Amino acid sequence: MSRFLSPVLTAVLLLTPGILSIQASGAKPQLGGKSEAGLCRAIGAAYRPTQLVADPVTVFPLTDGNATRTALRDRFNNRWASIDDETLAAVNILPASWWERNNDIAIDLYNTIPGPQEVNSVKKNYPPGIVNAPEWDNGVWQTGTTTVSGIDAAFYAPPEKFKGDFARAVMYAATLYNTGWLASIAFTILDGTDYPALTPYASRILLDWHRSDPVDDIETERNNAVEALQGNRNPFVDFPDLAEFLWGNRKGEPYAAEGEKMPLHSTYRLSADDKIHLVSPEIPDDAVWTVNGSPVSTATLPATALGTGSHHLRFRSPSTGTSGCLMIKIVP
Amino acid sequence: MPDDKNRSMKLPALIITATLAMSVSCGHKELPRRGSSTVQPETPGGVLPEPERPGHNPSDIAAELNDPTPRFIYGGITLRYDDGGILFTRYPDGSTVITDLDGIDRITLSPGTMREDSTFLSPRLSMTHGEMTIVSLSLLKRDDKAAWYCAMFPDSASTIIVLPTDI
Numbered sequence: 001m002s003r004f005l006s007p008v009l010t011a012v013l014l015l016t017p018g019i020l021s022i023q024a025s026g027a028k029p030q031l032g033g034k035s036e037a038g039l040c041r042a043i044g045a046a047y048r049p050t051q052l053v054a055d056p057v058t059v060f061p062l063t064d065g066n067a068t069r070t071a072l073r074d075r076f077n078n079r080w081a082s083i084d085d086e087t088l089a090a091v092n093i094l095p096a097s098w099w100e101r102n103n104d105i106a107i108d109l110y111n112t113i114p115g116p117q118e119v120n121s122v123k124k125n126y127p128p129g130i131v132n133a134p135e136w137d138n139g140v141w142q143t144g145t146t147t148v149s150g151i152d153a154a155f156y157a158p159p160e161k162f163k164g165d166f167a168r169a170v171m172y173a174a175t176l177y178n179t180g181w182l183a184s185i186a187f188t189i190l191d192g193t194d195y196p197a198l199t200p201y202a203s204r205i206l207l208d209w210h211r212s213d214p215v216d217d218i219e220t221e222r223n224n225a226v227e228a229l230q231g232n233r234n235p236f237v238d239f240p241d242l243a244e245f246l247w248g249n250r251k252g253e254p255y256a257a258e259g260e261k262m263p264l265h266s267t268y269r270l271s272a273d274d275k276i277h278l279v280s281p282e283i284p285d286d287a288v289w290t291v292n293g294s295p296v297s298t299a300t301l302p303a304t305a306l307g308t309g310s311h312h313l314r315f316r317s318p319s320t321g322t323s324g325c326l327m328i329k330i331v332p
Numbered sequence: 333m334p335d336d337k338n339r340s341m342k343l344p345a346l347i348i349t350a351t352l353a354m355s356v357s358c359g360h361k362e363l364p365r366r367g368s369s370t371v372q373p374e375t376p377g378g379v380l381p382e383p384e385r386p387g388h389n390p391s392d393i394a395a396e397l398n399d400p401t402p403r404f405i406y407g408g409i410t411l412r413y414d415d416g417g418i419l420f421t422r423y424p425d426g427s428t429v430i431t432d433l434d435g436i437d438r439i440t441l442s443p444g445t446m447r448e449d450s451t452f453l454s455p456r457l458s459m460t461h462g463e464m465t466i467v468s469l470s471l472l473k474r475d476d477k478a479a480w481y482c483a484m485f486p487d488s489a490s491t492i493i494v495l496p497t498d499i
Binding site: 038042327 | 402415416417420424429
């Protein structure tokens with residue numbers, strides 16, 4: 001009998017103890033207007049799974065199966081493998097053994113993909129990275145060593161075709177599972193902090209992979225399938241430019257999704273391009289504003305119209321009866 | 333029977349003592365009267381000795397009461413109006429939400445109904461990661477710019493929360 005569940009059985013599984021529910025806490029924060037540590041923490045809070053599948057292998061036909069659910073994508077051999085292939089197992093992109101007191105990462109489907117059991121024994125607990133001196137190579141992926149900061153360290157190089165997928169999976173893991181007790185080998189990739197969460201080595205390598213292998217349909221479909229099972233998405237698949245705001249060439253800038261107005265935040269630049277949009281997910285749309293005590297009739301103010309310094313914003317919403325205040329800063 | 337009589341007299345005395353200790357622990361000398369628009373900072377001379385007032389000393393209290401900057405500082409969370417990007421929102425039910433627009437921290441204080449002694453009935457405080465138990469909440473001072481509240485926590489820690497009154 002197959003180890004995998006049919007879609008119908010999977011639907012049943014969602015209502016059984018095979019699914020581990022996770023207690024959600026508080027409202028999901030918005031990402032707009034946040035930068036660096038605030039953005040990283042907001043991603044970690046907003047994109048947490050609401051439940052986990054206790055045995056990911058059982059749902060691989062849904063996340064990594066072909067159209068008829070008779071074969072699974074084996075990224076480590078660049079082939080489709082029959083779901084009857086008993087050598088297929090769950091492979092963690094970042095080794096779960098790095099986390100000494102958190103088992104969620106071992107079964108989080110964004111960190112778990114199907115692959116031959118051999119992959120686990122060959123790549124051990126190595127981090128993903130560049131391999132300069134291969135010790136094992138099947139023509140698709142490798143393990144071996146690279147000298148990092150003068151030290152020879154073991155890595156595995158993911159399949160070329162999926163390096164971007166692996167990078168976005170690591171970025172997801174780094175923002176959601178960045179704290180706790182980590183094994184020393186984890187510090188090649190993770191720095192153990194809320195932010196930047198990734199080491200300089202990791203952010204450089206992962207950004208290269210992320211840029212050279214952009215999101216494709218395979219990854220988007222997997223995101224949809226995992227969302228149906230875990231209740232969360234990998235934001236680095238949906239919003240690839242998030243990586244640039246956290247670690248790349250837009251680091252330090254407040255994030256706004258493409259086409260959306262930048263919500264209110266703390267600091268603006270005195271530039272013709274920087275505008276203060278009097279909007280926020282936290283404030284009703286019908287808010288009536290004053291800036292530095294004077295009423296404003298427009299919803300957008302150029303930073304240059306206010307000038308450098310601190311500015312005091314107040315609002316009142318006729319429909320909800322709420323009122324509020326905040327201060328913003330405009331810097332040269 | 334004298335022992336029983338002593339015991340029955342000790343219980344109310346203990347309750348009164350505990351209540352007094354809690355009410356002065358945030359630096360009260362006299363509790364502000366309900367309805368007064370401004371409560372002046374206390375003078376340090378009349379407060380209880382240091383060991384009975386966990387978390388604050390008279391000069392700390394005076395400095396806190398002289399600073400009208402809206403703020404919440406407790407449990408590793410610092411939200412100050414003057415840092416920028418910290419939104420204070422007042423709701424019609426009297427609750428105030430403090431939100432860090434650059435980050436994820438969010439505090440909701442629902443004081444509830446104020447009693448005549450300036451403590452509040454059933455106050456509620458929720459922080460970013462969930463509800464916090466507060467032993468007591470009292471109003472220390474209020475003027476046309478801000479209101480200073482003292483929240484006491486089960487571990488005897490306390491903090492002064494300053495909320496804007498002019499919004």
